[in-house]
Amino acid sequence: MPEQPATPVTVLLTPDGRITGWGEGAARLFGRTAGEALGAMLTDLLGRPAAAEPLTAALKLTAEGRPWCGVLPLSDAGLSASCDPMTGADGGTAVALTVAPPWAGGLELLSEAGRRIGSTLDLHRTAREVVAVTVPRFADAGAIYVLERLLADDDRPAAEADGSAVVRRLAVSFADDDPRGWSREFPVNEVIVYPPSTPYARCLATGRMVEFGGDAVQDTLAHRTGRIIDGLLDHVSLLAVPLVARGRTLGFAVFSRKRGRLPFASADAALAAELAARAATCIDNACQYRREHSTATALKAGLLPAAVAVPPGLQIAHRYLPARSGVGGDWYDVVPLPGDRIAVVIGDSVGHGVTAAAAMGQLRVAAHTLAGCEFPPGEVLERLDQIAQGLDAAQFATCLCLVCDPATLRCELACAGHPPPLLALPDGTARHFPVPDGLPLGVSDEAHPPVYGQAPAAIPPGATLALYTDGLVESRMRNVDEGIARLASALVASRSASLEETADGVLALLEDQQGHDDIALLLIRPDLPEPGGQA
Template sequence: MSERPPPRAAPVTVLLTSDGRITGWSEGAARLFGRGPGEAVGAPVTDLFGEPPGGPTAEQLVAAFGHAAEGRPWSGVLPPAGDGPAADGGLSVSCEPMTVQDGGVAVALTVTPPWAGRLELLSEAGRRIGSSLELHLTAREAVAVTVPRFADAGAVYVLERLLADDDRPTAEVDGSVVVRRLSIVFADDDPRGWAREFPVNEVIVYPPTTPYARCLATGRMVEFGGDAVQDTLAHRTGRLIDGLLDHVSLLAVPLVARGRALGFAVFSRKRGRPPFAAADAALAAELAARTATCIDNACLYRREHRTATALKASLVPAAVTAPPGLEIAHRYLPAGSGVGGDWYDVVPLPDGQIAVVVGDSVGHGVTAAAAMGQLRVAAHTLAGCGFPPAVVLERLDAIAQDLHAAQFATCLCLVCDPATRYCEVACAGHPPPLLTLPDGTVRRFAVPQGLPLGVSDRAHPAEYEQVPAAIPPGATLALYTDGLVESRRRNVDEGIARLASALVASQAGTLEETADGVLNLLSDQCGNDDIALLLIRAARPS
């Protein structure tokens, strides 16, 4: 089904003589201005409009119509006269020459009613604002759609504490507010240097007496003029900026979503344009409501992303130091959520040995990551205390039973002496490591299989067998999680066979190159699960 175009209101055309008297009057003009043809025809067109502050006078307007008859069109925004149907906002007016039947020249005055632009603006705002969950882009979309159609300048400010994930109150103790400017847009005719004076991401403190602080404190829109602008600028910069005081009509509109104040938007109009009227304020409130919802969504996404990043950092060691005699390379690829339940760790032991632990919980996402974060810390502590691999798994199993009911996990624990390459291994339902020998053959590292962590109960605790093994000189041991070898298209055995082939094909380079090569070769095999890969290579005798 195709997208419907935004609603449009047809402009009204009025015919004039070159001296500004009405000669043609349509039904649309009668509805817009609230007067019939008998009252309108022959009257001066200036009776239809008021004089905007700083804009053309009635005499200047008539002169503009005369210039239009000579081939010099004119356009602008004029306030309507009186309290007719169009009295709730400025009218977009344009005049151009028009040839009439007797060969003479008249002026065609095209008037667009105020609500036409509002409907189009709201429709466009609905399509453009919130096109992504990127916070700054959302803020820029909110003001870019309004300038210059609705305002000559617009900006969005968000409370700094929201960006810092702080739960302090909206206002400081003295009633001041601390906000960050996320976007600002000026009309094209404003000085380009203003972008330097009002940079994006600037953090500003507004005292409680400013319209901005009052807007947030009351949750209501505040309309103000040039004097307040001057006072605000003097507070912020200690000086005035040429031309900025031409912005004489301003609105500070609170951004409120889900009952929470997020910040505010500011819109301004310059001299020569009608000041904001009641209908404009209603439109600004609609735009602010849409903007607030999208900014709140972007803030929530930003917070979730930061949480995911922090969890991801806690799942894998910040650095892995290989002892003399061994090389170690490691990779971690989370699933689409950004965090997962896979983890690995390399723990140096006091006697020069190392303990290597690889784990994988059921599922992925924040819940799995939180559970595995606890297991990783526990495994690091237990291994660091010198417990043998079987005992580490037994105690991890007891800990897993106290976690979320669905958080079963597989785990493999290995203790290796770098000098002799002698290992002790225990396994809790984890895929078997693969050993790639220097001659290119690959075999499974023999490990005993035990129950996954958390499957047993306290009445019948799991017991894990521990067996000896060795890494031959120049061989590479690969420890991994099932996300690397299992997908909907292949079972685990097929995946392990492909991993073995990838290890052989990639072993000629450095260990880091081998790790990258394996992931590249198996990229089509990886499904929607987290992946952990840890390679240990024993040095050849010198």
């Protein structure tokens, strides 16, 4: 299909309607070359005898030196046109006939589509935005269908063996005063199998638009129910438009018009193709995000510990809250060591999505192994730094490693750029737990690897030690230091005999931090009695 002109087209005519000037815009609009057009009568060239009388009247006025404007039946829908007198190359009278393309109003529609479609990466919302833009301005009904295999979690063949189209309806809209009945008949999220002979399956197989009506409407749209729905056959002109992005056909859009409205013409088909192309890009982005988010979520769910090993003498509560916008790289682990000791590791790989989750997984497994080999915390971080240097998926990561002996409550800590632990004391105060500073993992020069120092510390009886990631303390509204001060206050205010209730209370008080970034929180409390004998 030739590309349609987006601006008005001018044709030069003699006063009796014979063509003397025919440019590329006219060729695209009317589908006739200059060789075919020059010297021909305009109405004969276009096969529009009904246009002869109104065009003759317009040309007569123009020949008298009076400009004319109105609608001429030069297409099925009619074309807005104007006639202006001018002097021809031979000094005689000529007429400049300027015609607005029938889809010129579609420029506004395309502009609106650019503003409204793809406002989020939510697949269903994107599909709803497409039909909301097109119904009822462009069509009396519209729907978006995406290949089911793109949405399925299992591995399926690239296409159905028999050529059928297995699709899911993501959005549907009707211009009727009461569209609820239609929505019941064509529900969102319904999976439909269209046989190879249907226009929809042909559209998918060829990647080309299919126009149909008449018996095909009955055969195709009634295929799902095996019966004719009241009012269904009023939709007499339909377009099945492929949704193609990056060379792949993702599904198709359906637009239909009812009796009493002009059927789809070539200009309408060009507009539908442009709308579908823009919609397909947004749908493809949403599909990619959906797959990546699903993969990262599943990957992270499989790597984060569902439970932690708690040795005698300690209580441990842990929480993980993913970001709404995507899965990040927060991770933590509690590794049992000989003598009822434990190693606690918490970290944050930069970024979001599959790459961050994959880097997190590799670092967590490595940290678990290194800590389990009873390397001291500083050496654990030094070896993790060497591993992080070779991870293409991670630019850098922060990490904190702690080894604790519940019998003595003595700890050894090392830190690689991670936020410092907090200690909430029984007297209602909170302070930083001492930890030496160190570079984040993966940012140092390989020729000069960092040395991570260790600091000894002790957890006082009855105190609560908090390890966390920056999602709990950093935001656009406040800096990290202010966020850490808020966390310290929340730890003191949420103190409870139950460490689980304490963790829930902290997250409730800092609810405004949630959703922007991943959040990990580990609380450690000795079972030893507090000073004064209180358990």
